[in-house]
Amino acid sequence: MSWRNLLATAIEAVQWNRMRSVLTMLGIVIGIAAIMVTVGLGEGAQAKVKSTISALGSNLLTVSPGSSSSLQGVRGGLGSGSTLTLSDASALSNPQVAPAIKSTAPIVSGHETLTFGSANWTTTVYGTTPSWLSIRSRTLEEGRFLESSDLKSGSNVIVLGAVTAQELFGSKNALGQSVDVGGLPMTVVGVLAPVGTGTSATSNQDDLAIVPITTAEYSLLGTSSNDSVQSILIKSTSAATLSAAYQEADSELLMLHGITDPSNADFTIASEQSLVSAATSVSSTLTALLGGIAAVSLLVGGVGVMNIMLVSVTERTKEIGLRKALGATPSVIRRQFLAEASILGAAGGAVGGAVGILGQIFLPSVIKYPIEIPGSVTASSILAAISISLIFGVYPAARAARLSPIDALRSE
Amino acid sequence: MVGDSLAEDSVPVLGDADVDLGREVLLQLVDITKVYQLGSVRFQALTSVSFEIYHGEYVAITGPSGSGKSTLMHLIGCLDVPTSGQLLIDGKDVSRLNELELAQIRNEQIGFVFQQFNLLAPLTALQNVELPLMYGSHTKRERGERSLALLERVGLADHVKHRPNELSGGQQQRVAIARALVVGPSLILADEPTGNLDSKNAFDVLTLFDELHASGRTIVVITHDSEVASRASRIIRIRDGKLEPTQ
Numbered sequence: 327m328s329w330r331n332l333l334a335t336a337i338e339a340v341q342w343n344r345m346r347s348v349l350t351m352l353g354i355v356i357g358i359a360a361i362m363v364t365v366g367l368g369e370g371a372q373a374k375v376k377s378t379i380s381a382l383g384s385n386l387l388t389v390s391p392g393s394s395s396s397l398q399g400v401r402g403g404l405g406s407g408s409t410l411t412l413s414d415a416s417a418l419s420n421p422q423v424a425p426a427i428k429s430t431a432p433i434v435s436g437h438e439t440l441t442f443g444s445a446n447w448t449t450t451v452y453g454t455t456p457s458w459l460s461i462r463s464r465t466l467e468e469g470r471f472l473e474s475s476d477l478k479s480g481s482n483v484i485v486l487g488a489v490t491a492q493e494l495f496g497s498k499n500a501l502g503q504s505v506d507v508g509g510l511p512m513t514v515v516g517v518l519a520p521v522g523t524g525t526s527a528t529s530n531q532d533d534l535a536i537v538p539i540t541t542a543e544y545s546l547l548g549t550s551s552n553d554s555v556q557s558i559l560i561k562s563t564s565a566a567t568l569s570a571a572y573q574e575a576d577s578e579l580l581m582l583h584g585i586t587d588p589s590n591a592d593f594t595i596a597s598e599q600s601l602v603s604a605a606t607s608v609s610s611t612l613t614a615l616l617g618g619i620a621a622v623s624l625l626v627g628g629v630g631v632m633n634i635m636l637v638s639v640t641e642r643t644k645e646i647g648l649r650k651a652l653g654a655t656p657s658v659i660r661r662q663f664l665a666e667a668s669i670l671g672a673a674g675g676a677v678g679g680a681v682g683i684l685g686q687i688f689l690p691s692v693i694k695y696p697i698e699i700p701g702s703v704t705a706s707s708i709l710a711a712i713s714i715s716l717i718f719g720v721y722p723a724a725r726a727a728r729l730s731p732i733d734a735l736r737s738e
Numbered sequence: 739m740v741g742d743s744l745a746e747d748s749v750p751v752l753g754d755a756d757v758d759l760g761r762e763v764l765l766q767l768v769d770i771t772k773v774y775q776l777g778s779v780r781f782q783a784l785t786s787v788s789f790e791i792y793h794g795e796y797v798a799i800t801g802p803s804g805s806g807k808s809t810l811m812h813l814i815g816c817l818d819v820p821t822s823g824q825l826l827i828d829g830k831d832v833s834r835l836n837e838l839e840l841a842q843i844r845n846e847q848i849g850f851v852f853q854q855f856n857l858l859a860p861l862t863a864l865q866n867v868e869l870p871l872m873y874g875s876h877t878k879r880e881r882g883e884r885s886l887a888l889l890e891r892v893g894l895a896d897h898v899k900h901r902p903n904e905l906s907g908g909q910q911q912r913v914a915i916a917r918a919l920v921v922g923p924s925l926i927l928a929d930e931p932t933g934n935l936d937s938k939n940a941f942d943v944l945t946l947f948d949e950l951h952a953s954g955r956t957i958v959v960i961t962h963d964s965e966v967a968s969r970a971s972r973i974i975r976i977r978d979g980k981l982e983p984t985q
Binding site for chain 2: 341342644645651654656730
């Protein structure tokens with residue numbers, strides 16, 4: 327029997343039991359659509375994380391104390407030590423020492439409760455220098471940012487994020503007002519322009535308060551050593567000099583800390599790129615997990631195909647007997663049932679793919695989350711549907727092929 | 739009505755069995771024994787059965803139920819192989835063939851007609867008749883032409899596109915006979931062909947067999963109905979798995 331006749335026969339059988347075929351396909355449809363939408367959600371999340379991190383600031387490196395690469399002995403993890411100092415930051419911003427570095431911003435931070443009148447709001451307070459603004463690619467909504475004179479005198483001035491200002495002052499003007507920060511009165515000199523449109527991923531960029539690092543060190547956050555900082559932000563002169571800036575910062579810090587073996591470094595430099603890949607790896611792990619769960623549902627769909635094919639073989643025993651009496655060989659019978667299984671799989675896969683694509687178009691407006699389904703995922707999902715059905719069709723088809731024509735013809 | 743349409747006896751498909759009647763042996767059973775082993779129970783269905791059927795003969799195999807006539811039909815139809823003995827079709831021993839070779843013999847040499855008609859419900863009359871040709875190597879055109887000619891021959895030219903549930907029992911059996919004839923088999927093997935038909939339709943089907951016989955076809959009818967058996971030119975009686983001596 328030719329493949330064309332075989333397919334025609336299989337399509338006829340599938341159409342004849344239309345209701346049953348549709349119900350069988352449903353399992354495959356749900357499995358494929360679930361896989362496509364979860365993978366799409368994962369891809370969408372990754373794209374979103376990438377764009378969010380990119381928005382934090384370009385050409386950015388972050389130096390943290392401690393090292394994540396521990397070779398011998400007990401070493402503090404990333405960020406656990408206090409080996410970075412203010413003088414490290416100022417040494418790195420010297421263009422003679424590091425020509426590829428445009429500017430640096432040392433940072434200390436802590437959580438403090440801000441009080442204005444009866445309103446209070448807990449937020450992250452950062453102590454830093456005036457260069458923070460340009461390194462983070464931020465702008466001011468009103469007022470001014472920190473100035474070097476604020477730093478020298480350790481004056482009690484504060485710049486608020488848009489959300490923080492809103493929470494404390496509502497519609498009132500924040501500029502010039504005095505805010506109590508952990509018992510210390512500070513004057514609001516500026517409010518930052520919001521970065522995001524207020525979605526959850528960017529809102530914390532708008533909920534913060536900035537004070538001069540000197541004020542933070544001496545009066546506010548009370549770090550263990552008055553000279554140490556929690557991290558140093560570095561901005562390279564351009565995207566092309568980012569790796570040069572990395573090299574310069576690395577060798578300069580090694581020299582300043584008197585470390586000869588780079589593997590013993592007591593600091594870690596992370597690029598924006600490594601942040602992206604860390605965040606992406608988290609979301610791709612999540613995607614793999616969800617995709618795995620969806621794949622289980624496809625597997626269940628495959629079991630459904632096997633179930634129905636077994637019922638079909640039992641129900642059509644007489645037909646199988648007749649076909650054998652008319653000259654069908656066992657392999658023709660086997661191929662006929664395999665063809666039926668793969669048609670169910672192909673149709674289920676195609677419908678599931680269509681449902682997935684519809685989900686990609688219509689779901690994001692409902693769940694406010696991007697879904698991006700790559701074409702390769704659609705294609706491989708449909709292939710997976712066909713293969714799953716084929717694999718689960720093997721046993722029922724073998725049973726049909728094994729039937730003895732006499733017993734089969736005699737059955738009612 | 740069926741008899742009328744069959745009166746014109748000029749369609750070549752039916753007339754191609756050009757044989758010297760009564761001379762050449764088509765089917766030869768030599769000392770055939772069939773034993774079924776059902777668990778620990780041994781059941782001897784046939785014991786030392788030997789007979790010949792000649793080309794162009796119209797033979798009825800009869801016997802009461804449980805006599806072994808169904809077993810005999812399965813062996814002649816190459817649906818099963820004997821436990822011992824030889825079964826020759828056109829001089830070729832088929833009693834030791836494997837499943838694949840048996841399928842080919844069934845496809846090319848045997849035309850089955852069943853009591854239950856056994857038409858496939860999803861297929862039209864034409865597609866049902868074409869079915870045996872699908873398992874051989876025939877072009878689509880060849881399949882269509884041969885099947886159409888046979889449906890015309892059995893008086894169902896107007897019912898080509900009908901499905902079995904749109905046809906009467908008599909019409910269904912005539913489709914089944916067309917299907918049995920379509921590969922041009924050496925032997926028409928009919929198992930109680932009138933068992934599910936009223937007397938009018940039964941008469942029409944038997945008339946059709948007479949016509950086929952007259953045009954040179956070899957027909958074997960398995961039946962317990964003596965009226966059906968009496969239409970054949972020879973009757974083989976079987977009882978308790980053994981041949982009864984011919985009267």
